[in-house]
Amino acid sequence: MIIVGMTVLVILLITGLVISSYPIEEKTDDAELSVKGDVVMPSKVSRPGCEEIDRCYIPSSIVIESGKEIIWINEDSAFHSVTSGFYDSPTNLFDSGHLDPFESYTLAFDEKGTFDYFCTLHPWMMGQVIVE
Ligand SMILES: [Cu+2]
Numbered sequence: 204m205i206i207v208g209m210t211v212l213v214i215l216l217i218t219g220l221v222i223s224s225y226p227i228e229e230k231t232d233d234a235e236l237s238v239k240g241d242v243v244m245p246s247k248v249s250r251p252g253c254e255e256i257d258r259c260y261i262p263s264s265i266v267i268e269s270g271k272e273i274i275w276i277n278e279d280s281a282f283h284s285v286t287s288g289f290y291d292s293p294t295n296l297f298d299s300g301h302l303d304p305f306e307s308y309t310l311a312f313d314e315k316g317t318f319d320y321f322c323t324l325h326p327w328m329m330g331q332v333i334v335e
Contacts, residue, residue, distance in 0.1 A: 242273060244278060245258060246279045249324070265330075270312075281324075283325065297310055317331060
Protein backbone atom coordinates (compact mmCIF):
# COMPACT_ATOMS: atom_id res chain seq x y z
CA MET A 204 0.00 0.00 0.00
CA ILE A 205 2.83 2.41 0.87
CA ILE A 206 4.55 1.77 -2.51
CA VAL A 207 1.28 2.33 -4.41
CA GLY A 208 0.69 5.51 -2.44
CA MET A 209 4.22 6.74 -3.17
CA THR A 210 3.82 5.98 -6.89
CA VAL A 211 0.58 7.95 -7.07
CA LEU A 212 2.22 10.83 -5.20
CA VAL A 213 5.19 10.86 -7.62
CA ILE A 214 2.87 10.82 -10.65
CA LEU A 215 0.84 13.68 -9.19
CA LEU A 216 4.01 15.67 -8.50
CA ILE A 217 5.35 15.16 -12.04
CA THR A 218 1.98 16.06 -13.61
CA GLY A 219 1.74 19.13 -11.41
CA LEU A 220 5.25 20.24 -12.33
CA VAL A 221 4.67 19.81 -16.07
CA ILE A 222 1.38 21.70 -15.98
CA SER A 223 2.63 24.49 -13.76
CA SER A 224 5.81 25.00 -15.80
CA TYR A 225 3.98 26.14 -18.95
CA PRO A 226 2.67 29.54 -17.81
CA ILE A 227 5.98 30.32 -16.09
CA GLU A 228 7.90 29.71 -19.32
CA GLU A 229 5.50 31.95 -21.25
CA LYS A 230 5.97 34.77 -18.78
CA THR A 231 9.75 34.51 -19.11
CA ASP A 232 9.49 34.71 -22.91
CA ASP A 233 7.30 37.82 -22.72
CA ALA A 234 9.70 39.50 -20.33
CA GLU A 235 12.63 38.86 -22.67
CA LEU A 236 10.78 40.33 -25.64
CA SER A 237 9.76 43.62 -24.06
CA VAL A 238 12.31 46.11 -22.73
CA LYS A 239 11.36 47.62 -19.40
CA GLY A 240 11.00 51.38 -19.27
CA ASP A 241 8.70 53.96 -17.72
CA VAL A 242 8.89 56.31 -20.69
CA VAL A 243 9.50 55.07 -24.22
CA MET A 244 10.90 56.88 -27.25
CA PRO A 245 9.07 54.93 -29.96
CA SER A 246 10.23 54.33 -33.53
CA LYS A 247 10.11 57.03 -36.22
CA VAL A 248 10.00 60.00 -33.82
CA SER A 249 13.13 61.42 -35.49
CA ARG A 250 10.73 62.88 -38.06
CA PRO A 251 8.15 65.52 -37.12
CA GLY A 252 4.59 64.31 -36.59
CA CYS A 253 4.72 62.56 -33.22
CA GLU A 254 4.05 65.88 -31.46
CA GLU A 255 0.67 66.12 -33.23
CA ILE A 256 -0.53 62.92 -31.55
CA ASP A 257 1.42 63.48 -28.33
CA ARG A 258 3.56 60.35 -28.84
CA CYS A 259 7.19 61.54 -29.07
CA TYR A 260 7.79 60.28 -25.55
CA ILE A 261 5.22 57.78 -24.27
CA PRO A 262 3.74 58.86 -21.96
CA SER A 263 4.59 62.50 -22.72
CA SER A 264 3.70 63.43 -19.14
CA ILE A 265 4.41 61.16 -16.18
CA VAL A 266 3.61 61.66 -12.50
CA ILE A 267 5.84 60.16 -9.80
CA GLU A 268 6.42 60.51 -6.08
CA SER A 269 9.51 62.39 -4.97
CA GLY A 270 12.49 60.10 -4.42
CA LYS A 271 11.42 57.71 -7.19
CA GLU A 272 13.26 57.24 -10.44
CA ILE A 273 12.24 57.13 -14.07
CA ILE A 274 13.73 54.91 -16.75
CA TRP A 275 13.60 56.20 -20.32
CA ILE A 276 14.23 53.73 -23.09
CA ASN A 277 15.05 54.62 -26.68
CA GLU A 278 13.18 52.08 -28.82
CA ASP A 279 13.88 54.00 -32.02
CA SER A 280 16.67 53.30 -34.51
CA ALA A 281 17.90 56.92 -34.20
CA PHE A 282 19.70 58.76 -31.41
CA HIS A 283 17.62 60.75 -28.93
CA SER A 284 18.16 62.58 -25.68
CA VAL A 285 16.32 63.46 -22.49
CA THR A 286 17.40 67.02 -21.73
CA SER A 287 15.83 69.36 -19.16
CA GLY A 288 13.99 72.48 -20.23
CA PHE A 289 12.98 73.45 -23.74
CA TYR A 290 14.91 73.45 -27.00
CA ASP A 291 15.18 77.27 -26.90
CA SER A 292 15.88 77.42 -23.16
CA PRO A 293 17.53 74.35 -21.60
CA THR A 294 17.60 74.42 -17.80
CA ASN A 295 20.78 72.34 -17.34
CA LEU A 296 19.21 70.23 -14.58
CA PHE A 297 19.72 66.93 -16.39
CA ASP A 298 20.89 65.67 -19.77
CA SER A 299 21.13 62.07 -20.90
CA GLY A 300 23.41 62.90 -23.81
CA HIS A 301 22.79 60.99 -27.04
CA LEU A 302 21.05 57.70 -26.30
CA ASP A 303 21.83 54.87 -28.72
CA PRO A 304 18.98 52.70 -30.03
CA PHE A 305 17.70 50.58 -27.13
CA GLU A 306 19.86 52.43 -24.65
CA SER A 307 18.13 53.57 -21.45
CA TYR A 308 18.56 56.52 -19.09
CA THR A 309 17.60 56.43 -15.42
CA LEU A 310 17.13 59.47 -13.23
CA ALA A 311 15.80 59.92 -9.68
CA PHE A 312 13.73 62.98 -8.79
CA ASP A 313 14.02 64.19 -5.20
CA GLU A 314 12.52 67.65 -5.55
CA LYS A 315 8.82 68.21 -6.15
CA GLY A 316 7.81 70.21 -9.19
CA THR A 317 7.20 70.06 -12.90
CA PHE A 318 10.21 69.28 -15.06
CA ASP A 319 9.94 69.78 -18.80
CA TYR A 320 12.41 68.07 -21.08
CA PHE A 321 13.14 67.74 -24.79
CA CYS A 322 15.39 66.02 -27.32
CA THR A 323 18.45 68.04 -28.41
CA LEU A 324 18.34 66.41 -31.86
CA HIS A 325 14.60 66.76 -32.56
CA PRO A 326 13.06 70.01 -31.23
CA TRP A 327 9.49 68.70 -31.64
CA MET A 328 10.11 65.98 -29.04
CA MET A 329 8.92 67.27 -25.66
CA GLY A 330 8.00 65.57 -22.41
CA GLN A 331 7.25 66.37 -18.81
CA VAL A 332 7.89 64.86 -15.38
CA ILE A 333 5.61 65.87 -12.53
CA VAL A 334 7.03 65.05 -9.10
CA GLU A 335 4.50 65.12 -6.26
CU1 LIG B 1 15.15 62.79 -30.65
